[in-house]
Amino acid sequence: MSPVTERTPVHLPSGVSLEQVNGTEALVINTPAARAVLHLDGAHLTSWTPAGEQDVLWLSELSEYGDGAAIRGGIPLVGPWFGPGRSGDKPVKHGWIRNHPWELTEASFDGKDVVLELALVDADPSGGGLRADARFRIGAELSVDLTLTAGAQEVEVEAALHTYLAVADVRELRIHGLQGADYLDNTQGLAEDRQEDTALELTGPTDRIYSVNSEVRIEDVAGGRSIVSCPRGTAKTVVWNPWPELAAGMADMPDDAWTSFVCVEPAVAKESAQVLRSGGALTIGVTYRVER
Structure with missing residues (x-):
């Protein structure tokens, strides 16, 4: 990492610096409570390491950066549609907000936690004026909130x-x-199914959209820890892992990397999509903590 020559107009508190990480601008957080990396491209958090822990977020060593690239790993912000959209024909998978540089609007401390706020304005390719705002609270726990606000036009998000x-x-x-x-199985053409009354254990390619908006605990048996996901403002929980069958076709992921991550995604998607009138907003969020 090396310092960036141009300074951000927002004052950065002690423990937060603007640096070049993998060739793009990123906020690097290093405090007694946690270390983290937040790329301005896509407002994309790629690392969060609470004190005394290993990184909670996975990042592909082959990920692309810059020039509208979608970083493989961390916490991609998805919107204003999920996957190919409800129509199934959107030109950019998972929407466009992760493919643009965001502006840092606020950086501060709240107790021992760093709070960072970013905005994406005037980037809506449809001309409808949709804007996006993100808030990250980084410390012993991690909280992320994403807000989509409609412009002059009504929009489904x-x-x-x-x-x-x-x-x-x-x-x-x-x-x-x-x-x-209940869940939709995207490996079976969005077929409807129901989870057994036992914890989910992955045994093959998994891409499921669960009708769950409450706490989920990921028990990492081999790693000796659990990661707890506490969503808010959501309707779904998506669970995804490509397994070797699909990972082999991903240029930005090593073929054997699928064993080292799982995606557990709080979402508003499919039939839970919301129609926002002019000026209306949707906010979703999540808080993560590690338990041992």
Whole structure:
């Protein structure tokens, strides 16, 4: 990492610096409570390491950066649609807010936590004036909030926090909090199904949209820790891992990297999409903590 020559207009508190990370501008946080890296491109958090812990977020060593690239790993901010959109024909997967540079609007401390606020304005390719705002609270716990606000035009929106969680071995996970829930199976053409009354254990390619908006605990058996996801303002929980069958076709991911992460994504998607009138807003968020 090396310092950036141009300074951000927002005053950065002690423990927060603007640096070049993988060739693009990023805010680097280093405090007694946690270390983190937040890229301005996409307002994309790629690392969060609470004191005394290993990184909670997974990041591909082959990820692309800059020039509208979608970083593979961390917490991609998804919107104003999820996947190909409800129509199935959107030109950019998971929307455009993660493919533009965001502006830092506020940086401060709240107790021991760093609070960073960013905005994406005048980037809506449709001309409708949709804007996006993100807030990160980084410390012993991590909180992320994403707000989409309609411009002059009414718009239907989906949103998600596409979090890649670092695990020791995805084949030895137990995901608690989904028991008995209905889900859509995207590996089977969005077929409807229901989770058994037991913790979810992944045994193959997984791409499920659960009708769950409550706490989920990812028990990393091999890693000896659990990651707890506490969503707010959401309607769905997406669970995704490509397994080797799909990972082999991803140029920005090593073929064997699929074992070291699982995506557990708080979302408003599919039939839970919301129509925002002019000036209306949708906010989703999540708080993560590590338990041992």
